[in-house]
Amino acid sequence: MESRAKRRPRDPDATREVILEAARTLLAKDGPEGISLSEVAHLAGVNRGTAYQHFETREKLIEATVAWASDKLFRAAFGDPETIGERRVEEIDIAAMTERLAAFAMENHELCRVWLLQVLASPDPSQDPFWREYCGSLERWAASDLAVPGIDAEVLSVMNLAGIFLWPIWARAHAENDAGRDALAQRFAKETLRLSMYGSLRADAYPGIADRLRGGGE
Template sequence: MEAKTRRRTRDPVATRAVILDAAANLLAKDGPEGVSLSAVAHLAAVNRGTAYQHFETREKLIEATIQWVSDKLFHAVFGDPETVGERQVEEVDVVSLTERLADFAMENPDICRVWLQQVLASPDPSQDPFWREYCGSLGRFAGTDLAEPGIDFEVYSVMNLAGVFFWPILARAHAADEAERRELSRRYSREILRLSMYGTMRAKAFPKVADLLAAHGVSPGG
């Protein structure tokens, strides 16, 4: 019986994912300036024409890559975006959420930093799914009785995300093994939780600072 040669079935979805993964690696390594369709196609081991079929321009490729990273962040931290809308702020497991964010950042620090820079520099950061949910959830929390008064949730969002994405540099996470990285992640999440719960300064020891904050509606925690 004569053997038949089968043509390999093309999978556009898989090809797109491979291209985006390659683009994310280049973004993490060299920033947006180091990304080109030809370089990404070479790294992804696809024809340059194939890359152009999926992304007509370098700008569209970078935009799609940032969106791709945002989706990964969203799933890692919040879960399925189809069900996240059902979540009530009062029902959030704060410890688990903080640890999931720290774990993802510990494993993907470079691309997370690029993502944050690109999103914050965009005309409307709220268009990014992860930023919208992360900052928005802190805003919803700030409006409940669970929160201390006067929280600037947008500033807090930037401070926490910048911290969690830069901590792996100081911690030398690239030289750590899996168990060490997990402990480094836990160190960060514990300190963020401690700061959120207790802060760092005793109001009685810094009356001028307490007066300044009180003038802006921020009172010491009870």
């Protein structure tokens, strides 16, 4: 396995970041059973002692990598977790959030796949900040007049995120460049909105999305 062809950063925060990036790559490739601190250190271009200074065990490294991925997902979908607070469901732009997540997943497919497989397999996904906010938002929305009755927000959350985070695997095999991947991300977001519009959303509550699906909006 080749190490990264760049100088090791001296800043501890930057060092931690490259270690987490390397862990993300190996987790996406081999899963938690195939990862070791030695391999992560080699891929990150740092010595093993430095890796152990940041993460004492393989388990702590995996836990930190998932938390790091969760934070990036949270910021991509919702903004800064320190300032966002709890929003009213009427304030959530479902179309914009879906498009942001689809675009982020296309550019960060390894990170999203690592998060999906690790968090959804955990005994208590509600401990994860991104999952808690995403599923919690859907629960509040499902209880409002904006949604059709009887929606299972937890099941819908898993279905939405699994689709958004696994679509890039197919898309990257069928797109030759960034423009092609962007177009496929937009296709996925549009179809997700279409399924929601005529399955879980109350269409009369979202005229803007209905207009977009008819081709009247971008």
